[in-house]
Amino acid sequence: MTAGDGNVEPTAAASPEARRRFLTLAGLFLAGPSIWMAHFFAVYLLAETLCVVDVNAEVLSLPLLSAATLLATALAVVAAAVTTLLAYRRWRRTASASYVADGDRSSETEGEHDAEIALAGFLLGILFIVAILFVGMPAAALDPC
């Protein structure tokens, strides 16, 4: 709020709590897809780079690429599993909270809303764990370059 607003009571608009809630929900919602995307571009750019370098200069050996891809995949799966679990917990907690607060319209809204977003985050988390595994696992079997 700016100096000119000094004589006005703080409004709903200026609540840092609402901002925090938005950021937490957005994080839980988008964590799985974002981790997948980071993993995808990391392993793709690494493969594209090392395959060219290897063919051109024979500096790096190919098993390094497969190992790095698998390691990145393991890390990404763990990270996505953690965020998926967090989303799951938030979903269960908010879903039961909205049940308890039945009758009180405002808190019902909040719990119900957060439960929906957290559930979507949980579902997305599961899907993207599968996606990360799909993308990374071929490195265990294929000749990389």
Added chain:
Amino acid sequence: MSDDEPEEGPGRPGSPRATPSVERPSTDEELASEWADPPGLWGRLRAVQNDAIGQRLLLTGFFFLILGGSLDSVAMRLQLARPESDLLSPQLFNELFTNHGSVTMFLVILPIFEGFAILLLPFLLGTREMPFPRLGAFAYYTFLFGGLLYYSSTLFQLVPDAGWFAYAPLSSNEFSPGLALDFWVLGLGVAEVGAIAAAGEIIIGILKMRAPGMTLSRLPLFAWAMLVTAFMILFAFTPLIVGSLLLELDRGFHTQFFNVEQGGSVLLWQHLFWIFGHPEVYIQFLPAAGIVSMVLPVFVRRKIAGYTWLVGAFVAIGFLSFGLWAHHMFAVGLPPLVLSFFAAASLVIGIPAGVQIFAWLATLWSGKPVWNTAFLFVLGFLVIFVIGGITGIMVAAVPFDLQAHDTYFIVAHLHYVLIGGVGFPIFAGIYYWWPKYTGRLLDERLGKLSFWLLFIGVNVTFFPMHIVGLLGMPRRVYTYPSGLGWEIWNMISTAGVFLIVPGILLFIVNIIYSKRRGAPAGANPWGGDTLEWAVASPPLDHGWSVLPIVHSRHPLWDQPAVSEGDAKLERFVEALAQWPLRWRAALIVRTTDALPEEVFRVAGPSVWPFVTAIGLVTIFAAELLKLRLGALAGALVVVAGAIGWNWPERPPIDEEEELAFEREHGVPVRAGGSDVVAQWGMGLSILFVAIAFASFLLTYFYLRLENDVWPPAGIALPDARLFAVSAALAIAGVVAAYVAVRRIRLGDHRGLRLSLGGMLAFGSAAMALQIISYSRLGFGGTDHAYGSIFFTLGGFCFGVLGVALIMGAMTLVWGFRHALTPRRHVTASNTARFWAAAVTVWVIGFSTLYLGPYLT
């Protein structure tokens, strides 16, 4: 939330009676005239109202569909009906398939869906306008001018003929001399700018401009789909604009990006094109999925099954679609591991697509269908899209794709997906929403006849292409020999077109008939559940006098009244119907809980978006004609247009009146223009710059990888000393920008002007030093791909800092005019944000160019 059919509540799903409608206060007329566009031709050029812009986008999209989608395809099918036919020349055939693909992918589906969004969203979301009406108008004009510039190639017999993907080196000067390809790059380039502009408008509209109580979990599914789509447009079209720029630089300025002999790479073009091109398919499909999710529940009289699953599926498709692009490049010789990454992502995307299909099937299964035209188009969509989706999974597998690549199997697949998955939902959406905007129903008998012609016609035309493709018929051949077993299938395909054409003609007849004699539609002819059905058909210019208060995902089915709720909120929405009647006030809500955050004045009619679009198209047209001075003139018009467009108007009320409303209702008022919307707009602009910058950086490193020696023999390593000083000066400029914001917050106008002046001085000095450094390089942009990227990435950094300087200069001018106050200073804080972004680009960009060659 229960997904069951509601037992109680005023509106039964699907029942045309008894859904609640809006209150009509006595201020209706006054509000409508405040929001209406001015009359006459001049008024039309200044129009910004969302109904006008949305309808123009839709009509323009259909105009290009008839031109490029229909006429071309009939001609091509006639040519292919018989073997060794000489109806069309090979050259004309090349031009036709290039035009057909380019027009449908760039000029048809996108404007149609952005038109749907701009037209519908304010009503669906319960708000009075889109956040940047002028940006919407600008997006429309750029679409129109870009499309016309592209199409003007036919007048000069210079029709592009290198396919809708314009692969290098076929699209290079060497193999495509003349201006035909320049029409493609430059005309569509203008339209791409329009697509991005509209996307920004749509994102902020959905996230920030909703009715009180419409939380994210109550957002209509069409809005969710458009939100994801708009982000995808931002992320996909920006690399394409960068790619098009590089192609045009190669063609017009003789840079070497795609010239392998000079260190360039032809695959670089394919990457930049397909990282746009594949998400583009989902950019077209997601809005269609949104429409289906809106139409289907109403006509089966049941709430949508799996709302949350559908939202998750939209988001999942949005992300996954960016990991698919190289499946268009399976045959170019990428490393096997890379192929497997893209094959995996292409297969995984079947999961969210399947989730959608099952959610729709579950809705259908448990409902009681009303068999009208819109519903039939949804059913047709389900059937055809599922077939197209399954062949999509087939071609995601690398070994199968290597067989099917460049055959008619792919043509069959993509038309099943695009006509079934996109075309049919567009028709469903038009039959569904037409009564809302015209007040008249479309004729059901004509509609059903048109549906069956289209449904049978599409299958007769495209199904045989699967077979002829598996038999080995390649795409993009103007004719084929007899005796290969392809004749009968091609003849059937061509026969199918003669079912599709009357199907489309009947649709047009229906539109004209309904416009003149259609049966009147009430406010809610289908018994719909979403907010747009509460307002009159056709709606008033401002849409909502009393804003709705939302308690449900299906407000018209679950709520007894549209604007009822918490006493404080009720007082607030009633106050907004009575005040202010002298200016265009709209509501911003908090993103998560949709509580009122700000009342602001939406920009009004203006000719500047039109002028800016003229300037933009002038730049591109001048480049086409190689009139470089013309391009400079166009750039000046763009700058002048942008300044006129954003010139701060005197707020219609003073700060005291704003505070009075805020004291009474607890919601801040910004009659000078919204802080929240301006900040979000700046955030998206910075995101756009960041994506473009990332595309340039990837280009740099891609070229670096393709070259063993970097810089090439004969070019010395760059001298980074002047750059170090310029980077320090640029950073000092950012510090000055933030000091300026601090000064104006404290009410120190002199301090504001001094710090802004310092910021401009630091920035200009940084630029000057960098220009000196470039003048000493000893190589040019045409010497080698190294020189090309050195000058192009550098030019981008100069461009971004240049925009920051212009923005800073304007803020300084407004500082002198005392237009900034401690309460109204968002211009200054936005300038500081953009400076921070521009200087980040400056430092990272030039560090890459000057230090990269030492490190790698």
